[in-house]
Amino acid sequence: MPRFLLLMNLAEIPLSLFFCVEHTCGQKNKKVIFEMRYAFVLTYIALCFFAAAVITLPNVPHKAKFEEKATQYDVEIIRDSLGIPHIYGQSHADTAFGLGYAQSEDDFSTLQTVILATRGTLAAENGYKAAKTDFVVQFMGVWDAVNSRYEQDVPEHIKALAQAYADGVNLYAAQNPNEVSDFLLPVTAKDLIAGFTFKTPMFYGFDDQLGKLVNADEPLALAKQNENALLVTPQESLPLGSQGIAIAPKRSADNSTYLLVNSHQPLTGPVAWYEARLHSAEGWDVVGSTFPGAPVIIHGHNRNIGWSNTVNKPDLVDFYKLIINPDNSNQYKLDDQWHDFETKQAEMIVKFWGPLRWTFNKDIKLSQHGPVMETEHGAYAVRWAGMNEVRTLEFMHAVNMAKDKDEFEAALAMNAMPSINYVYADIDGNIAHYYNAMFPKRISGWQWDKVLPGDNSELIWQGYWDFDMMPKTINPQSGFVYNANNPPNMSTDGDDDVDLADYPASMGIETFITNRAYRIEEIAKSLDAISFQDLKNLKFDLNYSEQSNQIKQLKYWLKAVDTSVLSPQEKQAWKDLHEWDYSTDKHNELAALAVMTLDPVQKARGSDVDLNETTKAFQSAVKQLTQYYGRHKVKWGGVMRLQQGDVNLPIDGGPDILRAVYGKGMNEQGQMINRAGDGFMMFVRWDQKGQVSSQAAHQFGAASTRSNSTHYNDQMNAFVEHELREVILDRSKVKNTAKSIYHPLNPQN
Structure with missing residues (x-):
C-alpha cells in the first residue's frame, strides 16, 4: 500500500530564500526566511485539517522482489578477523553485488546520503539546508547528462556492474527497512553513474569556486587578454593532502618495487575510505579502498599494478560574465548579437517539520557557455572540466583490470577522470607520476583564472587536451617518484622532472609546494638505497621542512x-x-x-x-x-x-x-579531535620474483559508523602506533581466520 505524505507546493517561492542562506542571501534575508518559515507553518496548520495527501511517496518495492533479484548473483562474502570484506564472485557483476551489500552492512547511512544527494533529493530527507546540494546537482545538469548519454556512452558491462552494486544495496535496504529513507528505493545503475558526474569535479574544487562566485561582495574583476598569463589557482586553505611514492628496483635496498598508497581524506562521511578485497573468476582481482557508492576500488593494487591517488587542483573552472539585454532579461550578448537563454526548471522537495514538505521550483538559465548563476552583482555562466561526463566508472574499472603500464595508460587516455594525480608502480619495475586532468583546450593570451567576458564565443572552449599533453614523469633516472599535492615539475628527487615551460599557461597547472613535498625530497635525497623500513619512516615523518x-x-x-x-x-x-x-x-x-x-x-x-x-x-x-x-x-x-x-x-x-593530522579547534576538554588526513593506507611490494604483498592500516575499523560493531574502532590502537598488518590475498588463508562466510541472502553479521 502506498504511504501518503502531506506536501504543499507554494508556487514559485524563490529558491534563493532557502538554499542560499549562507551563500547568496546575506544576513538580511536570514531574518526574512525566519519570518516566512513561521508564516508557512501557520499556513500548514490551517491547511492540514482539510488537505489530503498531495504527493504520494515512491512505493517501496516488496522485499521479495529484491530477494528474487539477489538469487541471480553467485557471490561469497568472507569477513576476516577485522571484519574486512573479501568478496568472491563468479562474474564481475557478482562481485559488485557483494560489494554493494557489504558496504551497506558497514555504512548504509552514508551510502544512502550519497545516493540521495546525487539524485537531488537530500532536502526531502534532511531539510532546507540540504537544498543547496540538491540545487547544485540540477544546476550542473547531472541527470540531464546521465539520461541523455547513458545508453550510448556507458558500455553494457559497466551498466551491469553498476546495477549489480545497486541490487546489493537494495537487498540490504529491503532486509533493514527501519534504516531506509522513503526517497531511496530502488537504487539503480544510473544513480551510481550520476554519482561520479556529480562528485568528481568537487575534488578539484568546483564547489569552492562556485561558492566564491555567489559569495562575492563586489563584482569580480574581468580577465584581460595578454596580461599576466601565468596562472596560480586561488585557494583559501591548504588542501588536506595526500601522498603517493613509488620506488623502482634499482633504488630499493632489496631490488623490489615499492608503492605507498596514502590519500588523505575526511575520516568519516561520503569521501572516507572503505577497505575491501574484490575477486571474480573473470579476472577482477584487486584490493584497496573505495568510497560509498563506488562499485570499484579507487586506489590500491592488483597482482600486477598498483596506484595511489592525490588531489590536484589545476584551473579547471571558468566563469563568464554575461551582458544581459536591458530590454529583455531572457537574452544575453554573444559576438554582438542577442541570444535567447534556454531554460530548465530545478525542483526541490524540502522537508521543514514533521510531515511538512514543500516543493520549490526555480528556473535555471542556460547559455552556450553553460548554466548561469544569477547573483546580486551580475549573471555568470559556468563551464568546467568533466561537465556531462558519464564514463568515469568505466575508467576506474579499466584501471582495476589493467595488467601493465600500457593498459593503465590506455585507461588514462580515455580522458574520463576530471582530475586527480596518479602515482604508479608495477610488477615489471615501472614507476610513474601522472598529473591527470581533463585540461580544456583554451585559446592562449587570456587570464583564464579570472572571470571572462561572456560576449566572446572564442572563449567557449570545446574539448580537452589528449593524453600526450598530460604532464608525467615515467621511470626517472633516480628510480623514485612521488606526489604530495605539489606541481608536476617536482615529481622525483632527480633531475628529470617535467618542464612546465613545455605546457600552455592556459592549462592552469598549480605551483604551490607543500611541506610534505619538501620533506619527501629532503629525506629521499639522503638515501642511496631505500628499504621498506626507510619508506615507512619517510611516510611517518613528523617534521616541517625549513623550506616550507x-x-x-x-x-x-x-x-x-x-x-x-x-x-x-x-x-x-x-x-x-x-x-x-x-x-x-x-x-x-x-x-x-x-x-x-x-x-x-x-x-x-x-x-x-x-x-x-x-x-x-x-x-x-x-x-x-x-x-x-x-x-x-x-x-x-x-x-x-x-x-x-x-x-x-x-x-x-x-x-x-607526512603523518597528516587535521583537527578543528579545541573542544570543551581542551582537545583537538582528528577529523581528516591519514586514514586507510597501504605499503605495496613486488619482490624480485614478481610476488606481490602489501601491508595496510585503517584509522578506525571496517564498520566505522556502526557503534554497536566490534569493528567500529578496533584498529585505532595499531593506527596511532604506526603499526601495519598484512593484507591477505589468498582465499584459503582468509578463510582460516574468517569470522563469517555468507551470501547476502543469508547474512551472518
Whole structure:
C-alpha cells in the first residue's frame, strides 16, 4: 500500500530564500526566511485539517522482489578477523553485488546520503539546508547528462556492474527497512553513474569556486587578454593532502618495487575510505579502498599494478560574465548579437517539520557557455572540466583490470577522470607520476583564472587536451617518484622532472609546494638505497621542512612581531617558540603552541599572512592552552587526539605533515579531535620474483559508523602506533581466520 505524505507546493517561492542562506542571501534575508518559515507553518496548520495527501511517496518495492533479484548473483562474502570484506564472485557483476551489500552492512547511512544527494533529493530527507546540494546537482545538469548519454556512452558491462552494486544495496535496504529513507528505493545503475558526474569535479574544487562566485561582495574583476598569463589557482586553505611514492628496483635496498598508497581524506562521511578485497573468476582481482557508492576500488593494487591517488587542483573552472539585454532579461550578448537563454526548471522537495514538505521550483538559465548563476552583482555562466561526463566508472574499472603500464595508460587516455594525480608502480619495475586532468583546450593570451567576458564565443572552449599533453614523469633516472599535492615539475628527487615551460599557461597547472613535498625530497635525497623500513619512516615523518611556507612565515613572525603588545606570559611563550624543533611528535611540548599559531598560515596556502593575524592566533593559542592545561608547554599528544566512540588516543602528526593530522579547534576538554588526513593506507611490494604483498592500516575499523560493531574502532590502537598488518590475498588463508562466510541472502553479521 502506498504511504501518503502531506506536501504543499507554494508556487514559485524563490529558491534563493532557502538554499542560499549562507551563500547568496546575506544576513538580511536570514531574518526574512525566519519570518516566512513561521508564516508557512501557520499556513500548514490551517491547511492540514482539510488537505489530503498531495504527493504520494515512491512505493517501496516488496522485499521479495529484491530477494528474487539477489538469487541471480553467485557471490561469497568472507569477513576476516577485522571484519574486512573479501568478496568472491563468479562474474564481475557478482562481485559488485557483494560489494554493494557489504558496504551497506558497514555504512548504509552514508551510502544512502550519497545516493540521495546525487539524485537531488537530500532536502526531502534532511531539510532546507540540504537544498543547496540538491540545487547544485540540477544546476550542473547531472541527470540531464546521465539520461541523455547513458545508453550510448556507458558500455553494457559497466551498466551491469553498476546495477549489480545497486541490487546489493537494495537487498540490504529491503532486509533493514527501519534504516531506509522513503526517497531511496530502488537504487539503480544510473544513480551510481550520476554519482561520479556529480562528485568528481568537487575534488578539484568546483564547489569552492562556485561558492566564491555567489559569495562575492563586489563584482569580480574581468580577465584581460595578454596580461599576466601565468596562472596560480586561488585557494583559501591548504588542501588536506595526500601522498603517493613509488620506488623502482634499482633504488630499493632489496631490488623490489615499492608503492605507498596514502590519500588523505575526511575520516568519516561520503569521501572516507572503505577497505575491501574484490575477486571474480573473470579476472577482477584487486584490493584497496573505495568510497560509498563506488562499485570499484579507487586506489590500491592488483597482482600486477598498483596506484595511489592525490588531489590536484589545476584551473579547471571558468566563469563568464554575461551582458544581459536591458530590454529583455531572457537574452544575453554573444559576438554582438542577442541570444535567447534556454531554460530548465530545478525542483526541490524540502522537508521543514514533521510531515511538512514543500516543493520549490526555480528556473535555471542556460547559455552556450553553460548554466548561469544569477547573483546580486551580475549573471555568470559556468563551464568546467568533466561537465556531462558519464564514463568515469568505466575508467576506474579499466584501471582495476589493467595488467601493465600500457593498459593503465590506455585507461588514462580515455580522458574520463576530471582530475586527480596518479602515482604508479608495477610488477615489471615501472614507476610513474601522472598529473591527470581533463585540461580544456583554451585559446592562449587570456587570464583564464579570472572571470571572462561572456560576449566572446572564442572563449567557449570545446574539448580537452589528449593524453600526450598530460604532464608525467615515467621511470626517472633516480628510480623514485612521488606526489604530495605539489606541481608536476617536482615529481622525483632527480633531475628529470617535467618542464612546465613545455605546457600552455592556459592549462592552469598549480605551483604551490607543500611541506610534505619538501620533506619527501629532503629525506629521499639522503638515501642511496631505500628499504621498506626507510619508506615507512619517510611516510611517518613528523617534521616541517625549513623550506616550507609554514616555517618561513613562522620565522618571519618571530622576528617581526611587536612584542610590546604581548603579555608577560605571551612573551615567555614567544621566547619558547624560538626553541621549537619543527616536530609534531606526540611528546613534543611546543608543537601545540606552534601548530595553533600557524593556523592562519596553513589556511593561506602560500599567500602572505598579515602579522596581526598570526599574532592573534598565537595569543589565542597561549590563552587556550593555559585555560585547559595551566601552561603553554603541553605534550602534543595530550591535545591532538584520535577519537571514535569511547576510545580516545593521543596521535602525532599535524597539518601538512607526512603523518597528516587535521583537527578543528579545541573542544570543551581542551582537545583537538582528528577529523581528516591519514586514514586507510597501504605499503605495496613486488619482490624480485614478481610476488606481490602489501601491508595496510585503517584509522578506525571496517564498520566505522556502526557503534554497536566490534569493528567500529578496533584498529585505532595499531593506527596511532604506526603499526601495519598484512593484507591477505589468498582465499584459503582468509578463510582460516574468517569470522563469517555468507551470501547476502543469508547474512551472518
